[in-house]
Structure formats: structure tokens, C-alpha cells
Amino acid sequence: MSNNINPNKDLSLYLQLKEVFIDRIQNGDWKPDKLIPTEQELMKEFNVSRTTIRQAVSILVQEGMVEKKQGRGTIVKSRKLSGNLTQLKGFAEEVLERGQTPRSRLIRAEFKYNLYHEMSMLDVKDDQPILLIERIRFADEMPVALERTCWPKDIGDILIKYDLDEARYYEILEKYNVYLNRAKEKISAINATINEADELGIRAGEALLEMTRLSFGVNDRPIEYTKTKYRHDQYHYSFELKR
Template structure:
């Protein structure tokens, strides 16, 4: 529902209409994660409905993991996990936007390197030819979600280095220059956060991380991106769709 209005004459039950309004407020950021929503009495007054109707709407959002009741405090907006889909080639920013959150990055370093031999081999780059290394912390709203380490061939890196890498969405930038990703190979492993990684992500050392390694290919089947991203496991998980 795109507005904050409900229609008593509409065929849909009032509690379902209110549920949609509340979801919209969460998704568009009007209600921030880890903050209290208005009280039942305030919502009753706003929507001019019964307490039972408000409780039905809130109950659905609690069951769906969008809200959480806190004893002695009230009802808060839960911080949502990002969901990656193993069947789709998408960037972090696209996943965040899809969840109704705002992506941004903190650039740690960006430089051309000639001694990253494993990464050069993965990208099919000859010895002695520099590749661009970019390291960033990735955020959803203001919450640090992942540490990202990305390597690019020189011709692509020269385009990216001219961008504001605190804001740039790699795949969108590449498409502006007619670089299109066709496919990718990914590997996911479980690791534990080092002291430095934990400090960057705001977690305790030793906490579980999901490490995703991705090698992406362009339409000519040549490697174009080699990325290693370490996600907080409490804020990110993957969905896998299986068919038989």
C-alpha cells in the first residue's frame, strides 16, 4: 500500500490494510530499526479502529520478523538480515535497496597493485600488469554489514578509480561504459572474524562471518571481477532455490 490511508469500504479487512501501511513505514525508513513504534493507543487514534484490529496487524508483523515485542518497553522495529539469492548475479547495493534500506560504503583503500599474484591469475592478467584493488566497508542504512575486497583488470580499474568509491555501485558504473556481467562463480565458506575485522564491523573477535568469493565474467567470457566479501552472519544470509 503506497499511502497511509485505509478504506473501511474496501473489501480487504482493516487489519490487513493497516498491516500494509505499517510495512510501508518500515520499508521507506519512516520507522528505523531498533526504535519503538507508536503505542497501541496512538495507532488506535490514528486509524480510528479497535484495539483488536491494531493487535491483529501488529501480530502479523511480529510473526513475519519485522517487529519485536520487548517486555517493559513496547514494540520495536527489528533490524533485518539481508538476503542473497544464489541464483541471481547482483551487487550488495542492489540487495540492500531491495530490502528498502539505503546502501553506502566507507573506502579503506584503492590502489593499483602488481604483486597480487593469486588475484592476477584469477583475472587472467599477465605478470607485471597492474590490477586495481579496492577495499570497502559496506553498510545498510548505518549498520556495517560486510568487508569487501575487490580486484579489477587495469582497463576496468581505470574507470572505477575516477569514481567516488564511497558511493559507487560497481555494476551500474560498468554498464555506463558498456561492460556487462554475464555470469559468475561463487564459493561460500564460514570463517571467524579477526580482531581488525571485528573492529570494522562492530562485532566481537571470533564471531562467525560468511565469506563469499566471486569471480565474474563479462559477455566475452573473460574475467572482469574478483571479489572476496566477508558478511556478518547475524545480518546476512543466503536463500537457495531448488527444483526437482
């Protein structure tokens, strides 16, 4: 682990320390939900004052990277996944970009005829089934989201052949020259039902972030209708506004 700080730099010692601490969190040296070293240990390691240590840690608290626990010390907060409203990505891509490991657990996968709203969104006729897939999505073994995806039959016939616990839909479809071009998304705040809470390891009634996505292929054909419910403490959306 690096402890390279330089008293002769123009940058204040506490700001140098802050950068070292951030590196340790991002590199996994300081792990989520675990205590960071005590003030005394950090003072000895970096040969700086208690005030300098506290200034650096205070910034990390303000930035939401660590949290002070009464009677315990300072712990590293679990990292939230971040969705970007300007890019069309799958859950696994977002997790991998954060340096975490994605995983899924299949709840069910079946062709259905009676999902009239979903069929309408996908522009599917009443005599054609659509593939419904429901999964729990994990990041580093933490349950993060409940995902419910619907696909037209020809797309479903491709996906159903794969291990849906592991499948990354967009990567699979690209092997068959099926590419997503754009998507419409709607984001809402909802509360978890008892069943949803059980699946996600939270309390019933806790806030969830619900994202509804309709994705289109290169010929502007709708090919994916997805509703994903994210734990509010594990996921957020970020975007840039310009004027």
C-alpha cells in the first residue's frame, strides 16, 4: 500500500492523505463495510498529526466514501452502482466498470401470451408469445436489483438457449448481429413489497429505484422491455446538464 505523501508539495498534507485513502478504497485495500485503521495507527504510519488525519477522513465522510459509527470507528461504505442516462449499457457492464463482479440468479424464464402491456410495448401480435425472464442481480454477492425483461419470440428463441443465471443479453445478441441502437427510460421511486424485500435482503417498504426501459434495434424495432427495481442504497443515476 502506498503512503507517499510529501510535506514539500504545494498540496496540503490532508489533501494528499485524502488521495491516498481514496486509492486504498478503490484498490480494495480498505474493503466495504470494514473498519479503516484507527487515528493512532494512521498517525504512526504517515507521521502526521491527529488533526491532519481527521481533516482527510472528514472529506471522505462528506463525499460519502466512509461513515463514522458510534463506538466502532470509521467504516468504508458500500459503493453504489451508477447508471449513466446518456449511455445504453447492461447491468453487468456497469458492475464491471466499477471493478466488481456481476452475478445473476434466475427466478423464472418462460414464453407468455397474456402479458398484454408488454406485448403492446414490443409491438407483438396477440398470437405471438414473448419471453419473460426474471432475475436477481448481484454485485460482489450483494443483491442489488430485481430485473424483469421481456423479448419478442425470435429474440427469446436465442436467449433461452443460454444459461440465464450467467447470460449477458446484449453480448449474446451481438453474436447474432442483433444490436441495440437506442432506448427510452423512465425512472420512478417506489417502495419494496414483502416479496421484493425478501429477495433483496431489505425491509418491506424500503425505497427502491424503478427503471423502465424500452430498447430499439438498428431498424428501430422494439426488442427489449425491461423493468428493473434497484436498492436505493446500492444504486444511483448520474448525468450531466448543460445550459
